Amino acid sequence: xxxxxxxxHGSQEPALGRDxxxxxxxxxxxxxxxxxxxxxASGVSRSMLSEIERNQANPTLATALGIARAFxxxxxxxxxxxxxxxxxxxxxxxxxxYDYRSDAECALRTLSPLAPDRIFEFYRxxxxxxxxxxxxxxxxxxxxxxxxxxxxVIVESGEESSRLGVGDSIMYAADVPHAIVNAxxxxxxxFLIDLFPTNG
Numbered sequence: 001x002x003x004x005x006x007x008x009h010g011s012q013e014p015a016l017g018r019d020x021x022x023x024x025x026x027x028x029x030x031x032x033x034x035x036x037x038x039x040x041a042s043g044v045s046r047s048m049l050s051e052i053e054r055n056q057a058n059p060t061l062a063t064a065l066g067i068a069r070a071f072x073x074x075x076x077x078x079x080x081x082x083x084x085x086x087x088x089x090x091x092x093x094x095x096x097x098y099d100y101r102s103d104a105e106c107a108l109r110t111l112s113p114l115a116p117d118r119i120f121e122f123y124r125x126x127x128x129x130x131x132x133x134x135x136x137x138x139x140x141x142x143x144x145x146x147x148x149x150x151x152x153v154i155v156e157s158g159e160e161s162s163r164l165g166v167g168d169s170i171m172y173a174a175d176v177p178h179a180i181v182n183a184x185x186x187x188x189x190x191f192l193i194d195l196f197p198t199n200g
Contacts, residue, residue: 025053041070072113105131121194127182134179141197144174151188
């Protein structure tokens with residue numbers, strides 16, 4: 001995106017402001033992320049990120065949005081404020097980029113920022129009647145925590161299973177094949193947390 005307004009000297013003002021690249025570099029360094037980590041989280045190439053941080057490239061709106069979402073921020077936070085000073089990472093309910101899956105079985109929405117250094121993931125899962133969320137083994141040591149908000153479900157972990165109702169919760173191994181299955185005839189909703197092992 002190259003649109004902008006001329007400054008006092010007649011040159012073109014970057015549409016995202018002159019400090020956008022500096023904000024990106026400051027956020028990345030404060031979180032101890034490499035350019036490669038930010039690239040994987042944002043979907044923007046390392047070379048483009050390097051140019052943006054050095055204010056040698058003016059990103060498109062889609063590129064800037066990808067970078068902001070990688071940090072769990074709104075684009076406006078990075079353009080207008082000082083994002084490095086903020087400890088708030090807001091995910092708006094109408095942001096479609098956090099809708100992870102939606103099909104005849106279930107709808108899965110991410111409720112936590114998907115940062116490269118995350119140690120957990122938080123989801124809302126809505127099940128259609130007869131729907132299921134089946135997953136292959138995650139990393140060794142990964143566990144999941146489920147809270148049932150509506151309906152009835154069956155949680156399977158390896159060869160074990162348990163039936164849960166509204167208000168019930170369960171923690172189980174997720175480094176084996178596992179599943180959450182709608183056990184009722186109506187809509188069901190659970191909140192799911194993936195807990196990843198930490199080094200050391």
